[in-house]
Amino acid sequence: MSIFEYSFMVRALLAGSLIAVVAPLLGIFVVARNTSLIADTLAHAALAGVGIGVILGISPTWGAVAVALLAALGVEYLMKNHRFSADAVLALFLSGGLALAVALVRVKGASINFENYLFGSLITVTANEVWILLLTSLAMIGLILAYWWSFLSLSFSEELTSTRGLNTKMLKNLLAVLTGLMVSQSLKIVGGLLIGAMMVIPVLIAITLCKSARSSVLVSIIFALLSVWSGLIISYYLNIPSGSAIVLMNVFWFAAALLVKGFGTFKNS
Amino acid sequence: MASAPLIQVKDLSIVRDGNSILDRVSFTIKDGEYVGIVGPNGGGKTTLLLSMLGLLKPTRGEVKVYGKPADDPKSRESIGYVPQTFLGQKFTFPITIEEVVATGVVRPGFWGTLSKREWKRVHEKLDLVGMKGTEKESFHKLSGGERQRVIIARALVGNPDILFLDEPLSAVDQPSQATFYKLLSQLNKKGLTVVLVTHDLEMVAKQVSRVLCLNQSIYMNCKTSELSEAHNWSEFFGDAKAVHHHSH
Incomplete structure (x- = not known):
C-alpha cells in the first residue's frame, strides 16, 4: 500500500508543505536581522501554551498560539525598552517557556503525549488543523508579501528605514507576531524543539547559493519543501519522529549546498 | 521653488538626562545650498541631524521642513539620508x-x-x-x-529635495573620497540641497559654500570664504590637531 493512501500521511504532507513555504519566508528576515534564535524561543513559549491549554481543558494548539503571540510581543518589548541584549531576552523566554511547559504538563498528568509537541508526530494532525493551517498560512503569506520590501529594508538597516518614514516598531512587532503564529501552528508537524531549524536552515542554504534577496526566497522555499517531503517519507519508513527526519534532511541539503559551492569555488580558482 | 526656507531651525534646545546637548540653535537652509555642519565630537552634530530628520523631539524650539514639522511624514519624503x-x-x-x-x-x-x-x-x-x-x-x-x-x-x-550625510566617509580610502565629493558637488549643481556633517573643518571648507560651526550652540554661521585662521579654533574644537589640519 502506497504511503499516500493513508489519510494521515496526506494531511502531514499538506501541513508540512504549508510550513515549508511560510517558515523560510519569515526565516529570511529572522536570519538577516541576526535573531535566528527567536523561532526556537517562541516555540518553547508555545510549548508552555500547550501546557496551559491542557490545564484549562482547551485545545493545546490554541493555547500555543496565544502564548506564542504574547511571548513575541514580550520579547520585542523587553528588547526595545530595557538595556538587555537580544540573546539574553531570547534565553529568558526560551528556558522559561520550556520550564513552564514541563511543569504544567506534569501537574495535569499524562493526558497528552507531550513528546509529540517536542519532536512532531505525523498521525496526530487532524483535518481540521490542516484547514486552519491553510487559512492562517494564506493570511501570513499575504502579509509577508505586502510588507516584503519594508521587512527587507528593516533587516538591511533599521536606521535607514526609520528615516524613510516607515514605522519600524510596527514592522518589528508584525514580524514577531507572524513568527509566533507560524511556530505555534507548526508544533505538531515539526515539534517545538526543532521548528527553529525549519526557519533557519533553508535560509542558510539560500545564503550559500544565492546572490540576491529575491532568489534567496525561492531557493529557501524549494529546499524547505524538499526537506519536508523527503523527511516525512523517511519518518514513515524508519518510524522516527517527523520533526527529527525533516530537520536531518534540511541539514543534509545544507551540507550538499556547501559541497556544491565549495566545488564551484575550487573549479573557478 | 517655495520662498520658505527648506529647513528652518528655531531656538532649538535638546536636553538629555539632564545634560544640555543643543542650546538655542537657530539657522535656516535654503533650496540648492551646500552646507557643512562642523564641530568637535560630542558637540551635538548628530543630535541636530536627528532633529532635522524628525527622529528626535526638541526639548524647546522647533525644526521645520518646508514650513512643516520635521516629524511630519510629508517632511520625511523631502529628505534623503x-x-x-x-x-x-x-x-x-x-x-x-x-x-x-x-x-x-x-x-x-x-x-x-x-x-x-x-x-x-x-x-x-x-x-x-x-x-x-x-x-x-x-x-x-x-x-x-x-x-x-x-x-x-x-x-x-x-x-528628495535635501540630502543629509553624517560623516559619510569615515571608512573610505582617500582616492574614493575625491570621487565621492565630486559626486556630491555634481548633485548639488543639479539642484539638490546637500548638508554634510563632519568634524573635519579643513575637508568641509574645500567642498561646501556655507559652514555652520556647532558646539552645543552655533559658534559661527558663515560662507566658506569668510572662514579665517584668526578664529579661536583651538577653543572651538578643544583639539589642537584639528586646528593644525585647518591651517594647512
Missing part, C-alpha cells in the same frame, strides 16, 4: 545593488512587483552615482566608497 557608519556592514544576507536601492522606495508593492517606473528610477539613481552596469552584482563585494555611493542612490530614489 546617508548615515555615519553604515549598518549594512553587519548585514550578511544576500542582496544585490539594485535591491539595496529598491529598499529606499517608500511605498513598494508586493514582493518583486515594484512598478516598471520604480525600477527605472532605481536604475537611474545608480547611473547618477556612477554605478551603472552593476545592478545585479552583490552589494557585499563592493568597497567602502562604492557602498556609500549605493547608499546615496538609495537615499535619492525617493527624489
Whole structure:
C-alpha cells in the first residue's frame, strides 16, 4: 500500500508543505536581522501554551498560539525598552517557556503525549488543523508579501528605514507576531524543539547559493519543501519522529549546498 | 521653488538626562545650498541631524521642513539620508545593488512587483552615482566608497529635495573620497540641497559654500570664504590637531 493512501500521511504532507513555504519566508528576515534564535524561543513559549491549554481543558494548539503571540510581543518589548541584549531576552523566554511547559504538563498528568509537541508526530494532525493551517498560512503569506520590501529594508538597516518614514516598531512587532503564529501552528508537524531549524536552515542554504534577496526566497522555499517531503517519507519508513527526519534532511541539503559551492569555488580558482 | 526656507531651525534646545546637548540653535537652509555642519565630537552634530530628520523631539524650539514639522511624514519624503557608519556592514544576507536601492522606495508593492517606473528610477539613481552596469552584482563585494555611493542612490530614489550625510566617509580610502565629493558637488549643481556633517573643518571648507560651526550652540554661521585662521579654533574644537589640519 502506497504511503499516500493513508489519510494521515496526506494531511502531514499538506501541513508540512504549508510550513515549508511560510517558515523560510519569515526565516529570511529572522536570519538577516541576526535573531535566528527567536523561532526556537517562541516555540518553547508555545510549548508552555500547550501546557496551559491542557490545564484549562482547551485545545493545546490554541493555547500555543496565544502564548506564542504574547511571548513575541514580550520579547520585542523587553528588547526595545530595557538595556538587555537580544540573546539574553531570547534565553529568558526560551528556558522559561520550556520550564513552564514541563511543569504544567506534569501537574495535569499524562493526558497528552507531550513528546509529540517536542519532536512532531505525523498521525496526530487532524483535518481540521490542516484547514486552519491553510487559512492562517494564506493570511501570513499575504502579509509577508505586502510588507516584503519594508521587512527587507528593516533587516538591511533599521536606521535607514526609520528615516524613510516607515514605522519600524510596527514592522518589528508584525514580524514577531507572524513568527509566533507560524511556530505555534507548526508544533505538531515539526515539534517545538526543532521548528527553529525549519526557519533557519533553508535560509542558510539560500545564503550559500544565492546572490540576491529575491532568489534567496525561492531557493529557501524549494529546499524547505524538499526537506519536508523527503523527511516525512523517511519518518514513515524508519518510524522516527517527523520533526527529527525533516530537520536531518534540511541539514543534509545544507551540507550538499556547501559541497556544491565549495566545488564551484575550487573549479573557478 | 517655495520662498520658505527648506529647513528652518528655531531656538532649538535638546536636553538629555539632564545634560544640555543643543542650546538655542537657530539657522535656516535654503533650496540648492551646500552646507557643512562642523564641530568637535560630542558637540551635538548628530543630535541636530536627528532633529532635522524628525527622529528626535526638541526639548524647546522647533525644526521645520518646508514650513512643516520635521516629524511630519510629508517632511520625511523631502529628505534623503546617508548615515555615519553604515549598518549594512553587519548585514550578511544576500542582496544585490539594485535591491539595496529598491529598499529606499517608500511605498513598494508586493514582493518583486515594484512598478516598471520604480525600477527605472532605481536604475537611474545608480547611473547618477556612477554605478551603472552593476545592478545585479552583490552589494557585499563592493568597497567602502562604492557602498556609500549605493547608499546615496538609495537615499535619492525617493527624489528628495535635501540630502543629509553624517560623516559619510569615515571608512573610505582617500582616492574614493575625491570621487565621492565630486559626486556630491555634481548633485548639488543639479539642484539638490546637500548638508554634510563632519568634524573635519579643513575637508568641509574645500567642498561646501556655507559652514555652520556647532558646539552645543552655533559658534559661527558663515560662507566658506569668510572662514579665517584668526578664529579661536583651538577653543572651538578643544583639539589642537584639528586646528593644525585647518591651517594647512
